[in-house]
Amino acid sequence: MTSSDPTFPGLHIRPAAGWLNDPNGVCRIDGRYHVFFQYNPDSPRHRDIVWGHVSSTDLLHWAEHPPGLVRRAGTISQNGCWTGCIVDDGGVPTAIYTAVHDHAGNAEAALARSDRSLITWTQDDHGVMAPPNDPAISDVRDPFVFVHEGRRYVIQGAGRAGGEPSILLYGADRLDDWTELGALLDYSDPLVREVARSEIWECPNLALIDGRWVLIVSLWDSTASGPRANSVSYLVGELITDGPGLRFVPESGGQLDVDGSFYAPQLVALPDRTLLWGFARELGRTQEQIDAVGWASVLTYPRELNVVDGVLLSRPARELTALRRSELDPTHPIREQAFELTATLTPTHPLTLTLSDLSEVRSPIAQLSSDKSAEVRVLVDGSMVEVYVEGQQPQTLRAYPTADSTWHVDTLAPDLTAWRHALP
Incomplete structure (x- = not known):
């Protein structure tokens, strides 16, 4: 695979x-x-x-x-x-x-x-x-x-x-x-x-x-x-x-x-x-x-x-946390093929995930918000984007990066964290 x-x-x-x-x-x-x-x-x-x-x-x-x-x-x-x-x-x-x-x-x-x-x-x-x-x-x-x-x-x-x-x-x-x-x-x-x-x-x-x-x-x-x-x-x-x-x-x-x-x-x-x-x-x-x-x-x-x-x-599934390897800096563009984001959403702290091509044209993939404090996890693997917001139904999204694409995260959430994903 x-x-x-x-x-x-x-x-x-x-x-x-x-x-x-x-x-x-x-x-x-x-x-x-x-x-x-x-x-x-x-x-x-x-x-x-x-x-x-x-x-x-x-x-x-x-x-x-x-x-x-x-x-x-x-x-x-x-x-x-x-x-x-x-x-x-x-x-x-x-x-x-x-x-x-x-x-x-x-x-x-x-x-x-x-x-x-x-x-x-x-x-x-x-x-x-x-x-x-x-x-x-x-x-x-x-x-x-x-x-x-x-x-x-x-x-x-x-x-x-x-x-x-x-x-x-x-x-x-x-x-x-x-x-x-x-x-x-x-x-x-x-x-x-x-x-x-x-x-x-x-x-x-x-x-x-x-x-x-x-x-x-x-x-x-x-x-x-x-x-x-x-x-x-x-x-x-x-x-x-x-x-x-x-x-x-x-x-x-x-x-x-x-x-x-x-x-x-x-x-x-x-x-x-x-x-x-x-x-x-x-x-x-x-x-x-x-x-x-x-x-x-x-x-x-x-x-x-x-x-x-x-x-x-x-x-x-709880086993998926074992995919977390090295931490990433989510304030910079992400070039990993598989990674995870976590943050706490609030009414004033939404989160947007976008994908950029070589011309830096950004395509919004996920725009996440909550009317109360809620943990969000975003799992990206190639073209698969799975989003889990606490208390909400998940979203299964598709996005198609090229070899030169970069992922961008926009949020004011102070606890935003990112990990590269790989098999242990």
Whole structure:
């Protein structure tokens, strides 16, 4: 995951070349973190998708492995292995994913199994769940597993003809034998329509965080524009029994990340914390420019999630402080490819981060403020800029420096500090 390209985010998860999007199968098995992702190793274009795979013991040093799930001609996955999750099923790591034989409307949920290394996989030749018979449901995708009161369930994102999203629920105590249980969440709640407007809810995640159930959905909406176009929302609420199944009752919600680059995150709920990765799309690059550099999109740094007063908040995983090497002088132009800024924002002490080219034309990348005292952390790695302001939702930004570009920080905050980032 290295490159001489000044825009390449060398400390983040992404191979040196090819297309990347949704994080998949995020898990920790035998003390090792595994992150899979939708991946086209042969082209920086969104097609011919397999599951790329990296692993780490410390969330800093990532080992690249051969693709995990692969397309197989003449099978249900011949047109792609799409989004899904991994569970430890009685000692057997098992992937539950979206397999596409011909087109997305016929996508099936499928299973694959591995040993404890998660390197070599055996993919089933049949689906475990086909699209529902309900003709009103036009799209189903992205299975995610959760456990509630000792029972195992699967949810999938869905869309209905006419543009109404839904989250479908299945009982799955046995992963190879699902029971359809109707909708976990539909579009009838006014809060849902306000917070999670969409035609299809993609990549649903559901977990218990700080004693509250949190549902995360990615919003696929062909009619949306502005900052909420194809963005990600969260809902905080409760799970209640509803006949043979469950229903999610939301009480609050909002955007998970406030920039249009962030999409399709996946979380993993661990005994000590909940971690999340999303993927960041290329913004401001043409397809010709993407083809020229040979890579597209990148996973975010891992984020820790907490619920505070009904709000889902994110912060950088605690391990990332180990990336701090030598201190920099932030009052001078910064030429590092990877660095971090910290400061305390106040109403009179905002912070602006800009990028300059050779002619010293400055492009504002982040303009940060707070109506109260709040710590800010800005993590830059090539073209990735991730911003965390205390009490606010993070921002995932993209900026494309050249070999001659310099970064500039403008703020009156007296505690502004900067570090060069590198692996320890």
